[in-house]
Amino acid sequence: xxxxxxxxxxxxxxxxxxxxxxxxxxxxxxxxxxxxxxxxxxxxxxxxxxxxxxxxxxxxxxxxxxxxxxxxxxxxxxxxxxxxxxxxxxxxxxxxxxxxxxxxxxxxxxxxxxx
Amino acid sequence: xxxxxxxxxxxxxxxxxxxxxxxxxxxxxxxxxxxxxxxxxxxxxxxxxxxxxxxxxxxxxxxxxxxxxxxxxxxxxxxxxxxxxxxxxxxxxxxxxxxxxxxxxxxxxxx
Numbered sequence: 651x652x653x654x655x656x657x658x659x660x661x662x663x664x665x666x667x668x669x670x671x672x673x674x675x676x677x678x679x680x681x682x683x684x685x686x687x688x689x690x691x692x693x694x695x696x697x698x699x700x701x702x703x704x705x706x707x708x709x710x711x712x713x714x715x716x717x718x719x720x721x722x723x724x725x726x727x728x729x730x731x732x733x734x735x736x737x738x739x740x741x742x743x744x745x746x747x748x749x750x751x752x753x754x755x756x757x758x759x760x761x762x763x764x765x
Numbered sequence: 766x767x768x769x770x771x772x773x774x775x776x777x778x779x780x781x782x783x784x785x786x787x788x789x790x791x792x793x794x795x796x797x798x799x800x801x802x803x804x805x806x807x808x809x810x811x812x813x814x815x816x817x818x819x820x821x822x823x824x825x826x827x828x829x830x831x832x833x834x835x836x837x838x839x840x841x842x843x844x845x846x847x848x849x850x851x852x853x854x855x856x857x858x859x860x861x862x863x864x865x866x867x868x869x870x871x872x873x874x875x876x
Contacts, residue, residue: 693868743808756808
């Protein structure tokens with residue numbers, strides 16, 4: 651299967667700072683990437699859909715100015731958590747698809763802890 | 766929009782027994798149904814998927830069945846092993862919409 655690399659796997663940051671998480675499709679070009687947030691023992695909550703070269707589409711209730719998404723190329727999407735607060739602490743996961751309605755390949759996830 | 770329900774939320778089986786996880790979906794336009802396995806602290810990994818033009822698909826100990834009329838699909842794991850212990854998610858999507866995930870099933874296989 652295809653490989654999606656997410657970096658970093660763990661990050662601890664201070665309240666008020668910003669954190670950037672990278673998601674790369676290593677061996678295929680992804681027209682669409684997705685960002686999810688997962689709370690302990692819960693399902694994946696879709697935050698936004700990222701399309702290369704265009705603005706991300708955010709799900710209802712997700713703050714666009716807080717969770718900045720950039721999909722600058724067909725192999726890279728980034729999620730920046732701005733002015734992080736302890737309540738932003740969570741497991742963030744990205745996925746990538748070659749085209750819609752096909753296999754989604756997930757990154758390893760990023761455990762963010764805001765102190 | 767699509768809504769996917771998944772049952773049971775937890776499932777405990779003895780090693781060697783079979784495990785079955787069931788999902789229902791609401792949107793008749795959905796035509797792609799993947800299953801993911803998520804181990805603790807990791808991202809989900811695709812284990813098997815099925816499209817609506819097929820009723821059943823099998824890969825070694827894992828099989829998925831789809832009933833389009835009833836809008837439900839199931840994951841079957843036979844001869845379970847302790848390493849099968851994980852959280853399993855079903856999902857559904859259509860040609861024009863994103864994947865919608867079920868709520869997950871925590872499977873524990875006891876030796």
